Amino acid sequence: MEKSKIQDGAYGNFVTGMGHAQMDKGESTFAKPYGGSDLYELAKMKVQDGIAARIVECVPETAFKHDISIIGDEDGTVLKECFSLGLIEALQVAGEYQRLTGGAIIVTEYENDDLQSLAAPPTSSAKVRQYRVYSAGTVDLQSSDFEGDSPKVFRVTLLDGERREIHPQRCTVIYGKKAPDVLRGVSLRERFFGTPALKASEQSLKNLANVMASIVNMATETGVMLFSLENFNEMLSKPDCGIRDAQELISLVKLSMSSFRGVFSGANDKFEILSHNFTGLPEVLQKAMNMVSADSRIPMSILFGQSATGLAQTNEGDTKAYGELVESWRSRYIYRPAARLISELAHRNCNASCSEFEWGPVTVLSLKEQLEAKKLQAETLNIYYQMGAIDADSIRESVFHNGHSWEVTVED
Template identity: 25%
Template structure:
């Protein structure tokens, strides 16, 4: 009697071979995909779909940038410092390189002679950041990992080595770098990581190749859309005669010429002619199916990836875009903002000369409101201000400040905050207790003396 295999769990059907070693799916396994850096760059430079997959999330992460919360003069100084350093553009450039090759970094240049020393933001004075440079993974090699469990940098490279043509090998402390990864690698402690991530194209290259191959095959099929077929008696046997071959070619040229001139095809009674046409029905649906897979793999909605209007009944694409913008916002707050933490602390000190505790920033929303939505928001904000004001719970000066903040944050009155600041400087008012008493007395209704009589 044969030995029965012990079946512990899972769906098993011995007749259909499901769940058994003879199941066709039993041979399916996941192998490590291979995508060299050169192949990734070739795809980025030569394929529009790969370029969009790399550029769109990076550009959307930096497009609206961030809004600082501080005094107007402080905000102006910080934004001017960002503009001087070209921070927004360099973060975008570094993110594109990181997504394409697996990693990139921003070097915080402070003019200190030894870049291996840790960068302390509290040592940065006004104008302390001299420059910010983008370093690619190709010229910046990660050193050995810090595996000290008591170290705050556990699991991260203890240093980075810059290959410089003039200075040779320069070691840089990680605090002087803003490290950006492409796709994170699992378990760097096991030695499968080189201190950087994977290219974003690694996991989705198959979907991109399938979409590109489908488009290329459909394009080739266009040349075969209409094929003329002429059947000639004894054609193959007569081709042995070279003179007959020339006669056939002349005959076909004459037939094509006659058809091109008057639309009439002259044939011998023994010859047959037919026309075969390729059927393109369903090919567009097939191609869009592959594009949909690429869209899902890259986590970019079709309306953003292809720039096409959404299909389907009552489809607007609004929910897809909102989900996509939420993902971009999550990446900004959970990945990009922690990476920029040291740089931001240095940036504030370089712009202001100190670090006010009340200075912070928020990433601006990517969602663009329509004119109707802005009008509705403006009306609601104005009604809210009016309701709060009528309660008389807040002093007029406080209510004025609150109203300016509400209108500014809602985007209803751009520049209102700056104008109010200028107005306050131009017409200073010193309030005294007597003035307040006179104002309250003037606002209080006086009883009519005639009615009392």
């Protein structure tokens, strides 16, 4: 007999024993191996499911919410060139593709380029003209295209359906989360680019949708109308006209209900609505939401607008955790490709040497939060002043000279 296979994850294997011959519940039941990510399915989820779209988009949007600071760009010329040529926008789009498809490539196009010249390396003196972003799903990789771990050519599908070869020197790769090298069933695309961030949340998002649909169905069908009509069986047993008489009577009852909310009934007829009460639904829905939050690593208050406990409380801890996630993501996946592109743009278009930059803040204090922080700073400085550790002139010079500063230093 052919062994049946069911799809399950590592956690399910651990709980049920599936996937281990010595622990299987049935001798013909084995866990289905990893089959790779279905990018078409993930793309549909991203378009149709607002939570899936937020998982994909919110991290890159937060990462580039505030402008970067390019080291060595004193007058802001390089940064203006980055915005005018669409480099910052291209990086954000590539970040969204990375979380949706596992990776992306940013293709740099130069002056006097055409579709035929993309297969050749750029000239050393050509200025950057624009950037194009392609997701990992539109890049066709073949094992014969690689020399070691690096591809000799990138093949992409354009909007007109035509496939073009692009030289690697024109491409900046945005990698995703690397798949374990011992995992079987990983496609060449995932081995090179990485796995999508949305993949980890796919099943929990579908479970949440099923829970929501079940709750809606239960709420819709919670009331059952019960008609007890006298001599109803005798009416149905009449030859030829019994069924018609019953249909007319029920139609009359429905008509009266839709018109003025009344019911026609005989002396011994009865009419009642049987309602069903459901308990525990908020808890089940909360658990499903918690699973989506855990799989996506995005806190509940950021992803769903409420805390994990469902109580009215501040989300300061969630904001901090989300900020750490964004900082880790952009430092690990985006910084080095972005620094390379900025350095090339500064050299070619601005004749400047700028190879490093600093990220903008993830969060900015509101006016109320700034005032509260300044009040706390003033109380702290007053303590040092009363101790004699610092004088008023040092406080004025450090904190209020040419604007406000959080740093306080004292010269010998």
